Structures are given as C-alpha cells and as structure tokens.
Amino acid sequence: MSLGHSAALVAVMAAVTILLRFLPFLIFRADRPIPAYVVYLGHVLPPAIIGMLVIYCLKDTAVTAAPYGLPELVAALSVVALQVWKRNSLLSILSGTVIYMLLVQLVF
Amino acid sequence: MVKAAFFRSVPVMAGYIVLGIGFGILLRDAGYGVAWAFAMSLLIYAGSMQFVGVSLLAGGASLLTAALTTVMVNARHLFYSISMIERYQNAKYKPYLIFALTDETYSILSDGKAPEGADPDRYRMLVSLFDHCWWVTGSVLGSVLGSVIPFSTRGIEFSMTALFLASFTEQWLTTRNHIPALTGLLSTLVCLLLFGPDRFLIPAMLLITLILTLLRGRMHPRKEAVQ
Structure with missing residues (x-):
C-alpha cells in the first residue's frame, strides 16, 4: 500500500477523533438540555461497540482448520476469567497476551 | 502543582506505557516504524482506535471505512465531551483539554476535583499532558524495542483482542x-x-x-x- 494512502488513513483517523471530541462543544450549550436520543445512544452504544470490536479482533480466526481457534479460545477465556476474578484490566490484558503468545509459539 | 498533576497521572502511566508498547510493536510488525508510532499517538491519541488503526493500515482500508470505523469506535468520546461542556466552557487551554480527553484522562478528571489552591484549568491541562506523554512514550518505546527484543513477538496481536475482551467483561460486570x-x-x-x-x-x-x-x-x- 502506498505511503500516501497510509498517511491519509492516519489523517482521517486523527481528524474524525478530534471532530468527535469537539462536536458536543460546538452544538450543545451548557444551559440547554441534550436531546433524549443522543443521551440514549450515549448509554447503549459504547457496550455494543465493544462487543463489535471483540468480534472484529477475532475475525480472521480459522475455526475450520487446525488448531480450530483453540489458542484464541483458551486465551480469551483466561482474559474473561481473570477480569471477573481480579477486576484489573491491565493484568488481564497482559496475562491473556502472554498466554496466547506461548500457545501459538510453543504449543500449537 | 506540577507534582500533584504528575502523581494524579501515575495510575494512567502504567497502563499507557504498557499498552503503548503493545501498540508500537504491533505497528512495527505491520511495517510501520517509529515515526508512524509517534505521529499516530501524538495526533490520534485514542488507544482502542489506534489498535484498530493498525489493521486498517495493514489491510489497506478505504478512507470511508477508516472514517466510519473511527466514528463508531470513538463515538463514546462524544459523551465524555458532553459531560464536560459545563466545566470546560470557559476554561483556559480549552482546545487542548478537549483534544486530550481520552477514556483514562476522562476517568481521572471527571470527578472535577483539583488540589487545594491550584488553578483547576492548569491542573487539568497538566494531567492531560502527562497522560499524553505516557502514551506517546509507550508507543515509541514499543516501536524501538520491537526491533531489538530477543524473543519472537508472534501472537502479540492478541493484546488488542485482550484489551476489548477485558473492557467487555468489565462493563458486563458493572x-x-x-x-x-x-x-x-x-x-x-x-x-x-x-x-x-x-x-x-x-x-x-x-x-x-x-x-x-x-x-x-x-x-x-x-x-x-x-x-
């Protein structure tokens, strides 16, 4: 892929992120109520998007050929279990990643 | 006050440096070196989006896909900003405070507290700036370390999955x-x-x-x- 396109992708990601952070300051005022639909989306969209991103991350997992997505499954379950147990995101992320790396490099 | 802001940012420091390193390594593995890590962390400054951004870059996504993906992944920032409208309305450093409003910075500034006697705007600007520095530092470190560490980094891409799975689980529990x-x-x-x-x-x-x-x-x- 061309350098120019990569730079354009980074620019788009930066510009859209900046726009999202500034937009509320441009359209809403402190003394007027925020539209109910916007408040509703603010409540329901974030958890849905995290769910979407979990699937997005696993999109290229090959479940029909060996090792049938087993490293992903084991590592994912350990992240969830650790998070439920310790409630420490950094610990869950680090441990899950190390487990996955060990699995794909040494076991499967 | 610089000291107070520094200590306020310490909990974020660990996370940003570690995740930043993960991002830097991933980005390097995708073929984008330290200048890219620095530029992305400085200008985009949104952790989840940058992880997704690595795969957008690697897959040669279209600009439209990149724009829409950014909207979805970062839509939650609209709501951080909404909740800060009042507080930041007449703040000094307002553009930077808004630009640097990441999940973590929001989570430590949203309680609205500032140390006694400190200028709240300056304090918030400094906390935001420290956090920003940790993120950029971690990314650059990861990119540099990624090329010299003696063991294989194969499988490190799972850090992105783990990041989202941990947030998914955490929000499920709460x-x-x-x-x-x-x-x-x-x-x-x-x-x-x-x-x-x-x-x-x-x-x-x-x-x-x-x-x-x-x-x-x-x-x-x-x-x-x-x-």
Whole structure:
C-alpha cells in the first residue's frame, strides 16, 4: 500500500477523533438540555461497540482448520476469567497476551 | 502543582506505557516504524482506535471505512465531551483539554476535583499532558524495542483482542442491562458470516445502530449514564 494512502488513513483517523471530541462543544450549550436520543445512544452504544470490536479482533480466526481457534479460545477465556476474578484490566490484558503468545509459539 | 498533576497521572502511566508498547510493536510488525508510532499517538491519541488503526493500515482500508470505523469506535468520546461542556466552557487551554480527553484522562478528571489552591484549568491541562506523554512514550518505546527484543513477538496481536475482551467483561460486570452488549456481539457476528471478514464492519455498525434505535423505548436507560 502506498505511503500516501497510509498517511491519509492516519489523517482521517486523527481528524474524525478530534471532530468527535469537539462536536458536543460546538452544538450543545451548557444551559440547554441534550436531546433524549443522543443521551440514549450515549448509554447503549459504547457496550455494543465493544462487543463489535471483540468480534472484529477475532475475525480472521480459522475455526475450520487446525488448531480450530483453540489458542484464541483458551486465551480469551483466561482474559474473561481473570477480569471477573481480579477486576484489573491491565493484568488481564497482559496475562491473556502472554498466554496466547506461548500457545501459538510453543504449543500449537 | 506540577507534582500533584504528575502523581494524579501515575495510575494512567502504567497502563499507557504498557499498552503503548503493545501498540508500537504491533505497528512495527505491520511495517510501520517509529515515526508512524509517534505521529499516530501524538495526533490520534485514542488507544482502542489506534489498535484498530493498525489493521486498517495493514489491510489497506478505504478512507470511508477508516472514517466510519473511527466514528463508531470513538463515538463514546462524544459523551465524555458532553459531560464536560459545563466545566470546560470557559476554561483556559480549552482546545487542548478537549483534544486530550481520552477514556483514562476522562476517568481521572471527571470527578472535577483539583488540589487545594491550584488553578483547576492548569491542573487539568497538566494531567492531560502527562497522560499524553505516557502514551506517546509507550508507543515509541514499543516501536524501538520491537526491533531489538530477543524473543519472537508472534501472537502479540492478541493484546488488542485482550484489551476489548477485558473492557467487555468489565462493563458486563458493572451494568445490569446486557442487551446493548449482546446486540453488538451478535449483530457483528451475523454480519461477519454474511459479508465476510473484509466487508462486514460497516454493515455491522449500521445494524447495531438500527437495532438499538428500534429498541429505544423498550429499554430504560438509567439517567445517571451521562452526567
């Protein structure tokens, strides 16, 4: 892929992120109520998007050929279990990643 | 005051440096070196989006896909900003405070507290700036270390999956209504099966927004969500 396109992708990601952070300051005022639909989306969209991103991350997992997505499954379950147990995101992320790396490099 | 802001940013420092290193290594593995890590962390400054950005770059995504993906992944920032409208309305350093409003910075500044006698605007600017520095430092470190560490980094891409799985689990544990989370998970899965791994993202975003819009009225979002 061309350098120019990569730079354009980074620019788009930066510009859209900046726009999202500034937009509320441009359209809403402190003394007027925020539209109910916007408040509703603010409540329901974030958890849905995290769910979407979990699937997005696993999109290229090959479940029909060996090792049938087993490293992903084991590592994912350990992240969830650790998070439920310790409630420490950094610990869950680090441990899950190390487990996955060990699995794909040494076991499967 | 610089000291107070520094100590306030320490909990974020560990996370940002570690995740930043992960991002830097991933980006290097995708063929983009230290200048890219520095530029992305300085200018985009949104952790989750940058991880997704690595795969957008590696897959040569279209600009439209990149823009829409950024909107979806970062939509939550709209709501951080909404909740800060009042506080930042006449603040000094306002543009930078808004630019640097990441999840973590929001989480440590949203309580509105500043040390006694300190200028709150300057204090918030400094906390934001420290956090920004940690993130850039971690990314650059990762990019540099990625080329010299003696062991194989194969599999490190799972850090992105782990990041989202941990937030998914955490929000599942802290909310009672799991319909939004399940909507996101299942709609995306259906779209992945229907459209394939290269073109399911935009349909999934549309489907999620549609379903959640249709479900509005059936759900009773708690009012304290945006405050």
